[in-house]
Amino acid sequence: MSRKDAVRRVGALVLAVNAGLVVAKAAVWATTGSLAVGSEAVNSLADVAYSAVVVAGLYLTTRPPDFSHPHGHERIEPFVSLFVALGVFAAGGAVLWQATTAVLSGDIAVTTAPTAVAVLAGTAAVKYGLYRYCLRVADETHSPALRATALDNRIDILTASAALVGVVGANLGVPALDPAAAGVVALGILYTGYEIVEDNVDYLVGSAPPEDLRVEIVRRALVHPDVEGAHDVIAHYVGPEIDVSLHIEVEGDRTLMEAHDIETEVMESIRALDQVDDVFVHVDPKELGEWKDDEEIERLVGNAEE
Template sequence: MSRSRRATLRRVGLLVLASNVALVLAKGTVWWYTGSLAVQSEAVNSLADSVYSVVTVGGLYLTTQPPDFEHPHGHERIEPFVSLFVALGVFAAGIGVLYQAGRTVLSGNVSVTRNLAAVAVLAGTVVVKYGLYRYVDAIGREHGSPALRATAADNRADVLTASAALAGVVGATLGFPLLDPIAAFVVAFGILYTGVEIVQDNVDYLVGRAPPEDLRKRIVRRALSHPDVEGAHDVIAHYVGPEIDVSLHIEVEGDRTLREAHDIETAVIQSIQALPEVDDVFVHVDPRELGEWKADDEVDRLVQPGDESNR
């Protein structure tokens, strides 16, 4: 992992943490003075965001550590676990808000203090969270960081839930107090949905899901682009943490010297490893005379002509 990537991930984590703490203080203060349930639910949401932001910062510090003797491939595989912890925090916040809103509605004690401060803090939340979502999502995609993408997904949901809370407060201020707890319900379900999204995304990293077909095409085509490679089979690409490991057999003519076979193998490995998503590549060379060349329908499908942009 480059030093610039390490510094960038840590900087983004600290920025998200600072933003969430500031929002907790702002929302908590406004809720204290207005008693708005929607603002309270948003304050709880931001408090949960702050807690998982601390974990994210710690996780990003660990995952950006350089390789060592016990972790020769680095520490990037910690990131999906960090993301799942984020999901746990998101679920806890959603359940808490849902419980509080349900209890308030069932008690019949729905009261709202009309105050422009509630409108202002929620409108400010929408602006801040949208800016964080766009920035963190761009950095997460650029650097292939599951933890940052999980954080971006949470910020995206926060834009929607803060908007719902804002609508509830405005509606209550206009004389419809029931809109306030209804908005809190919307906030709760938005939070829970985000938690489900984060879990789905990161479980794939942990169970070794295959990468998208577009990337598999590029892997196979890079292997076959070498002039001495006649074919490929048994191509396996799967996630190990946020990175991809690849293994494949390449088919070459059997009259190559050992040094030539080694050079072909090395060139194929380097070509595939040049893809930013790929970590380790394992190549087995099959000479024609051993009878190990075989048809591979999946390889044939991936190299069908018509989309040369994937090379």
């Protein structure tokens, strides 16, 4: 399955599941009057809204390149992720506010209805399955938007579990467990929002990729038998993908055709890396002495040899 199809399929699945959960929770809320289930129904309704935006965003990011966007539309993905992060922060703040006001007012209302327990336990189980699935596809496709979606589903596991603790607490005669658990969950939600922002800021500001990937880029350049050295190696994120530029040194007596072939082979070798989009290779005649000491390259070369 192509990256485009995989990303779109996950987005549509998450939207459909969230819509189904809204219906199930609303039905239980209407029959039991459970505030815990009611708040979860509202939470799922919000999930439907953000899921629709994510699906639209993923549709845009997987469109083919055009005249206005010759490198494709993947750079939209970090912005989709940040939209998810805003929803996460809003959810965390709302849960924390509800927990705090419940404790201060002493107005703690929960239900002991078995249907409430069933729908909350079912929600946690479904969301765990979605979390694992979204995370797996996000790792396979290197999609920051799907990773943010996975983390958001992890939040829903926590919120459903907190509501379940409240219902169980009511059965045990300790209704105060509801706001206490909600407060802990709220902190977890806010931290997840921070994780999403932290992940995507690197994509937006053009940070360097992880060192193991930079080592592999340098290794692929230097492993070519006609490359004598490399310098000015720059790799940085452009959206969720990586652009690479570097200078390689070759023997000065190479013909233009030979130099072109070397450049092409090095470029194709580096571009074969999953996360790499564009590669720009400049060929320098070794005899011109343009090579320069580069401590970063020497360190990466040492790591590659190890």
